[in-house]
Amino acid sequence: MNTIQHWINGAATPAGSTRTAPVWNPATGEQQAQVLLADPADVDTAVSAAAKAFESWRESSLTTRTRVMFRLRELLVEHEDELARTVAAEHGKVVDDARGEIVRGREVVEYACGIISALKGGYSDQVSTGVDSFSFRQPLGVVAGITPFNFPVMVPLWMHPIAIACGNTFVLKPSERDPSASNIMARLYAEAGLPDGVFNVVHGAKPAVDRLLDHPDIEAVSFVGSTPIARYVHEKATASGKRVQALGGAKNHAVVLPDADLEFAANHLTAAAFGSAGQRCMAVSAAVAVGGAADALIPVLAEKATAVTVGPGQDPSSEMGPVITAQARDRVAGYVASGAEDGAVVVVDGRELAVPGHEGGFFIGPTLLDRVTPEMGVYRDEVFGPLLVVVRAADLDEAIGLINANPYGNGTAIFTSDGESARRFQREVKVGMVGVNVPIPVPMSHYSFGGWKDSLFGDTHIHGPEGVGFYTRAKVVTSRWPHVDRSVEAAFDFPTHG
Numbered sequence: 001m002n003t004i005q006h007w008i009n010g011a012a013t014p015a016g017s018t019r020t021a022p023v024w025n026p027a028t029g030e031q032q033a034q035v036l037l038a039d040p041a042d043v044d045t046a047v048s049a050a051a052k053a054f055e056s057w058r059e060s061s062l063t064t065r066t067r068v069m070f071r072l073r074e075l076l077v078e079h080e081d082e083l084a085r086t087v088a089a090e091h092g093k094v095v096d097d098a099r100g101e102i103v104r105g106r107e108v109v110e111y112a113c114g115i116i117s118a119l120k121g122g123y124s125d126q127v128s129t130g131v132d133s134f135s136f137r138q139p140l141g142v143v144a145g146i147t148p149f150n151f152p153v154m155v156p157l158w159m160h161p162i163a164i165a166c167g168n169t170f171v172l173k174p175s176e177r178d179p180s181a182s183n184i185m186a187r188l189y190a191e192a193g194l195p196d197g198v199f200n201v202v203h204g205a206k207p208a209v210d211r212l213l214d215h216p217d218i219e220a221v222s223f224v225g226s227t228p229i230a231r232y233v234h235e236k237a238t239a240s241g242k243r244v245q246a247l248g249g250a251k252n253h254a255v256v257l258p259d260a261d262l263e264f265a266a267n268h269l270t271a272a273a274f275g276s277a278g279q280r281c282m283a284v285s286a287a288v289a290v291g292g293a294a295d296a297l298i299p300v301l302a303e304k305a306t307a308v309t310v311g312p313g314q315d316p317s318s319e320m321g322p323v324i325t326a327q328a329r330d331r332v333a334g335y336v337a338s339g340a341e342d343g344a345v346v347v348v349d350g351r352e353l354a355v356p357g358h359e360g361g362f363f364i365g366p367t368l369l370d371r372v373t374p375e376m377g378v379y380r381d382e383v384f385g386p387l388l389v390v391v392r393a394a395d396l397d398e399a400i401g402l403i404n405a406n407p408y409g410n411g412t413a414i415f416t417s418d419g420e421s422a423r424r425f426q427r428e429v430k431v432g433m434v435g436v437n438v439p440i441p442v443p444m445s446h447y448s449f450g451g452w453k454d455s456l457f458g459d460t461h462i463h464g465p466e467g468v469g470f471y472t473r474a475k476v477v478t479s480r481w482p483h484v485d486r487s488v489e490a491a492f493d494f495p496t497h498g
Helices: 038-057 062-078 080-091 096-114 153-166 181-189 206-214 226-241 262-278 293-307 326-340 396-405 419-428 465-468
Strands: 007-010 011-013 020-025 032-035 124-130 131-139 141-148 171-172 199-201 218-224 245-249 252-256 284-290 345-348 367-370 387-393 412-414 433-436 473-482
Touching: 007 038, 020 080, 032 206, 038 141, 038 171, 038 199, 038 206, 038 473, 062 080, 062 181, 080 096, 080 181, 080 326, 080 345, 096 153, 124 473, 131 326, 153 171, 153 181, 171 206, 181 199, 206 218, 206 226, 218 226, 218 252, 226 245, 245 284, 252 262, 252 396, 262 387, 262 396, 262 412, 284 293, 293 345, 293 367, 293 387, 293 465, 326 367, 326 387, 367 412, 387 396, 396 419, 412 419, 419 433, 465 473
Parallel strands: 141 171, 141 218, 171 199, 218 245, 252 284, 252 412, 284 387, 367 387, 412 433
Antiparallel strands: 007 011, 007 199, 020 032, 124 131, 131 473, 345 367
């Protein structure tokens, strides 16, 4: 049995804990590896290594940091296939989908390659007689990232390239469900020339997370996961005096107006709902069909959901793989059952799916429920699986009201051919990321990613300009260089400009 170790101070290490967790092959249901679970002492070892490395890394030139990021970017291209197949094997998503997350994560590294511009300060000459003022930003110290299973490459890449390029050192606690990609990333950093201890990986569960949140030498924590855990991370880490950005769950709605191209909308809704088996924080899980759009949209969605090819992620013919665990499969099936009991119409039932030769895999097929209402649990909760519910609304006002009443505010979209409706929607909807005829509006790396309401705890979004601000502190210097005669008089009054 392969044992996946931690990566601390530039090397794979078993550290002190002997506790392990299984790493499954979701396509077969068989255990393929085990991962070490860190105890608090293991976390302390990683943080100590990061703190030691910070002493020199903070003094590294911007040119040095940029060169590491350029080299990492090239290594991500060279090792894209290795990373994608590792993700497909442990997560279950299809290889091409895994390649997509690597590319989107790599874009953040490309943004970090321009860190010299992102950290550029300001200078004001002669703000007072003989006095100049200027500003710059400095790194925080040791920072941590706690990341989910659904994007084992992309989501960590939203964090550590920016943090490291800003001069911080990093401790990553990835999901123990698909841990191997993070160790590959550590190896690539080492090959890129990053000094030992600047990037560390500790695998683990709640004890490791709690130690990261409490550790006095960690200055900031970035988190992506469910809303209950995001709230917990935010409360516990801020109580320890840390900066926190905690991205929570989602219930992303896509509004379809009667003037939309229904074939186009159905194609994109199908891909957005069932891609990666619906295990995306930006997946569309609720379609809001407005007016007469519903009766025309449902049969098109049903046809496309039934046509999705489901199979092992390593199979090139597969369009959708399994969910991450047997528990996740059963949870989705439970929501289908409860929706039907509450009065929803099961148009396509993924519980009936069987993948020949992979009967033990964690498969559940694309599922479509119609006539879902806001009172139903299948609508209220984040299901996180290949389940699309259709809610009917009389007009755009009702659709916007439905979205704004939802406690989540991560992503949303509208399908329409009317510019006025689109503009009104994007201005009135209370959601952080909005797509117009784009179902998964994940911002590019030079913008920042984040939702509103219960989808974000903390003041800043992740990566991009807000990421740079999160991982640095501003410092303003006011300076005077007096003449030799030192004739400038000191004053006991509060200083004023003159």
